[in-house]
Amino acid sequence: MQLVLRQQQGAATVVYCAVAPELQGLGGMYFNNCFRCLPSPQAEDKAAAASLWELSDRLVLDRPTGLQAL
Template sequence: VLLLNQTQLFWFQTPPGQTLPSASGAATTVYCATAAELEGLGGMYFNNCCRCLPSQEAQGEATAAALWELSERLIQERIGRQSK
């Protein structure tokens, strides 16, 4: 869970100008969504439009489970607020 909190801090406290512009940041997502050579493939990690091995931390089952639980909780909290 500490890893997730550090990740949250990075995204919410990074000063402007130290992250990619929107177009550059979206390039990998757009490439993966539209590249004909990737059609029918999944389960791969890409960074800057290149296939890469994910970090050891990203491959940990405990981290994956914690992220899944956090995601479910945040979605439930958001849904609960919208239904009131």
């Protein structure tokens, strides 16, 4: 029973953001425990974002061509 409650609590913010009428058409916001919050300074670091994008792109392009999606 406790596992089910933790799963529900863990999904609550995602479900709220997906179905809340007051958020319809909005995006680019951060939520925690169903409340909007400010992003961390790390989340707003443009250089870190560019570096992460380049790494992600390289990892996707370098994967074996025979690899199937899981």
